[in-house]
Amino acid sequence: METIMKTKISIILTLLTAAADAQAALRVVATTPELVDIASRVGGSLVEVQGLAKGTEDIHQVVPRPSFVTKLNRADAVVYLGLTIEHAFLPPLLDVARNPKMRTDAVKECVGPGCIDCSEGVSVLEKPENLSRAEGELHPQGNPHYNAGPDDGPIIARNIAAGLSRVDPAHKADFEKNLKAYLAELDAKLALWRRWVKPLKGMKAVSYHKDVAYLGRFTGLEFVDTLELKPGVAPTPTHLEQLVKEMKEQGVRLIVREQQYDSKMCQWLAEQTGAKIAVIGSMANALPGTETFVKYSEKNLKDLLEAAGKDPS
Ligand SMILES: [Zn+2]
Missing domain, CATH: 3.40.50.1980 (Nitrogenase molybdenum iron protein domain)
Known part of the structure; x- marks a missing residue:
């Protein structure tokens, strides 16, 4: 027992x-x-x-x-x-x-x-x-x-x-x-992504917020300005007018809009300049299907390449 x-x-x-x-x-x-x-x-x-x-x-x-x-x-x-x-x-x-x-x-x-x-x-x-x-x-x-x-x-x-x-x-x-x-x-x-981004090297772009510096370093994209006046300070009409002028002078063909920021303003800027818009995430899960770091990074690169008219290859 x-x-x-x-x-x-x-x-x-x-x-x-x-x-x-x-x-x-x-x-x-x-x-x-x-x-x-x-x-x-x-x-x-x-x-x-x-x-x-x-x-x-x-x-x-x-x-x-x-x-x-x-x-x-x-x-x-x-x-x-x-x-x-x-x-x-x-x-x-x-x-x-x-x-x-x-x-x-x-x-x-x-x-x-x-x-x-x-x-x-x-x-x-x-x-x-x-x-x-x-x-x-x-x-x-x-x-x-x-x-x-x-x-x-x-x-x-x-x-x-x-x-x-x-x-x-x-x-x-x-x-x-x-x-x-x-x-x-x-x-x-x-290694794969480094091959993909080669055609982006030296292309000029603007973004909404100054959150693309590291993406710029990796892709070779040259970010010349932001829609925001400075980080956290909303765009002003004067600044946007200047941005249109600057983009035309410098031949900027790419606008990077982070998913959380104003789409109408980016659309307006695209119409004024003929530039294409790439929508990216500032964090994983900002866009559908990007819950991991790898998927998030890959989607951002694909969206940049697509807006720039380049195929990932
Ligand atoms: Zn920031």
Whole structure:
């Protein structure tokens, strides 16, 4: 009788342990959809990743939702782009979430073992000489939209692997293995995409927001101006008139509209100049079928090539 009892207890304990193991996945919060994707790939079955911003939102104006606080409060790690791109929502949420693994310091940067900043090692473009934010500049530390640069994918993935290994050192080898597999996939895509974009090199273009610098570096497209007066400052009639003149003088044939920005204004500009419009995403999931970093990068490149009248080949 006693033996049966012991066996039963042993079975129950085994089941309980298994349940605890199943729940032991690291709780990771990622600020954008492509970070959710890359963190899921690098973390594999060892992580549960939840996202914050939707791909269709303007990253600079994400409205914090109550569910964000709950997610951050329970998280073991938060994965973010940094360079102040999430400043509208991440620092205030971290303050409310009161998670000792991820707090904010005096300048509202994430500090603590759970903070995984994906911008480490990124060669930041458009760094301003004057670091003042007094004029409402949205990019005070340089252009933070490196998630739109296909060749920044490997840097993001490496930062996530290093971050997860810091949070959960026992599984470092697993994260490294997942990273290696993901990088191999990414490298093959990057080689393909580099061939695709060759015809874009030196073509001039304008965009709505200054979020195409890294895409410009990868494709060779030369972005000469934006519809916005400066990052976060809406276009004015005077500026748009000047832009028409500038585009005609410089022979700009391509307008890049990020999905979340005004289509009528871009349409007007296209009519005035004869330029074609490419609609791209500033984040994964901004456009249908772009839920992963690879699909998102590929769709952006295809849309640019199509609007430029070039075939991917
Ligand atoms: Zn921006």
